[in-house]
Amino acid sequence: MTSNQNTPLLLIPGPTPVPDQVLKAINTQPLPHRSAEFSAILNDAIDNLKWLAETQNDCFIFTGSGTLAMEASIVNFINPGDSVLALNIGVFSERLAQIAQGITDNVITLKAESGCAIELDQVELALSQNKNIKAVLITHxxxxxxxMQNLPALAKICQKHNALTIVDAITSFAASPVLITEWGLDVVITGSQKALMLPPGLSIIFVSKRAWEYVGKNKNPKFYLDLNKYKKSMLNKTTPFTPNVSLIAGLNVALKLIAENGKEATYDRHLKLRKLVRSLSQKYDFELLVEDESIASPSVTAFKAADRITVSDLRSNLKNNHNIIIADGQNDLKGKIFRVGHMGYMFEADILRLDKALGQILA
Ligand SMILES: Cc1ncc(COP(=O)(O)O)c(C=O)c1O
Structure with missing residues (x-):
């Protein structure tokens, strides 16, 4: 977005600003979902998502937020008693592990310190020592x-040990490459209100051939989240339940914008924004939570709170006096860090607006 002082600037890691063209596509009378017109839109959306992920794996769209896809990514593939390795690097990876713990007692967790990724050697060791691990839960x-974790390297280790990769790519997808086939990822999920530049309400799952074998053996009771229903319906270019027809129409426009801009240029823009946002740490003397740039997220940056202003005061000053919204830390990190989202429809001018506001607040 090119910033306008009258619009709240959402520098949070979702929901993110939505382009006008996307808003226009959403803001129309809904199409009947059992119609040739909607089937064509759905088909395009699936093709466009596969194009972005560079895969021919099956892809389905759920009506529901990212957490619904997280649950689907577990409940269809993990059986009671299965051993699962969870890589816990924060709140969302912990959530994925919690969902798995609801199904199986055998969740082994590797936990990283705040602001760190899991070391590849640790994953290699855990998989070597626990030969029966069926799946690895990875938050990209x-x-x-x-x-941001090194997903291709993690996936390689999982393949070596024949463990299914279940990947939360909710805030990496469309901000950074998620090359499903090239990296050999099995189950990959994402959500609408992040770098896909849509409002909340859709989540997406990609399923590899190998992952379908797990679905075939799955015993959990499920209905809305049963992937077999989605697969069967897709044969007729439809969905098992009423989908969010408006958001799916918007998704096609958002993906068209990414295509027009170019995938690589989009990923590159996120890296440039990351650099610009990280440079604010030196300028305003805030420590970065993630010092190592090789694992720094391209879509959100976290700064440690400094004595001279509380996170709460900084956030309210930005909101009340500059119409800029940034995020607090979550759980244990609440009040200790603040987070600046730079994903999706976000440009240098937006970060410069934040820079200017910080300059005034901290002067
Ligand atoms: C990495 C990650 N995973 C999962 C979620 C959960 O998604 P939702 O809030 O759409 O349910 C989020 C939301 O911010 C997220 O950032």
Missing amino acids: NETSTAV
Whole structure:
């Protein structure tokens, strides 16, 4: 977005600003979902998502937020008693592990310190020592700590040990490459209100051939989240339940904007924004939570609170006097860090607006 002082600037890790073209596509009378017109839109959306993820794996769209897709990514693939390895690097990876713990007692957790990724050697060791691990739960971009993990390297280790990769790419997808086929990812989820530049309400799941074998053996009771229903319906280019027809129409416009701009240029813009946001740490003397740039998220940056202003005062000053919204830390990090989202429809001018506001507040 090119900033306008009258519009609240959402520098949070979702919901994110929505382009006017997308808003226009959403803001129309809904199409009947059992119609040829809507089937064509749905088909395009699936094709466009596969294009972005560079895969021919199955792809389904749920009506519900990212957490619904998180639950679907577990309940269809993990059986009671299965061993699962969870890589816990913050709030959202912990949530994925919690969902798995609701199904199986055998969740082994590797936990990183705040602002760190899990070491690859630790994953290798855990999988070597526990030969029966069926799946590894990976949060690609951990929004609560602004850490991005080395997904292709993690996936390689999982493949070596024949463990399914279940990947939360909710805040990396469309901000950074998520190359499902090239990296050999099995189950990948994302959500609408992040770098896909839509309002909240849709979540997406990609399922590999290998992952379908797990679905075939799955015994959990499920109805709305049963992937078999989605697969069967897609044969007729439809969904098992009433989908959010408006957001799916908007999704096509958002993906068209990404295509027009270019995938690589979009990823590059996120890296440039990351650099610009991280440079504010030196300028205003705020420590970065993630010092190592090689694991720094391209879509959100976390700064440690400094003595001279509380996170709460900084956030309210930005909101009340500058119409800029930034995020607090979550759980244990509440009040200790603040987070600046820079994902989706976000440009240098937006970060410069934040820079100017910080300059005035901290003068
Ligand atoms: C990495 C990650 N996973 C999962 C979620 C949960 O998504 P939702 O809030 O859409 O349910 C979020 C939300 O911020 C997230 O950032």
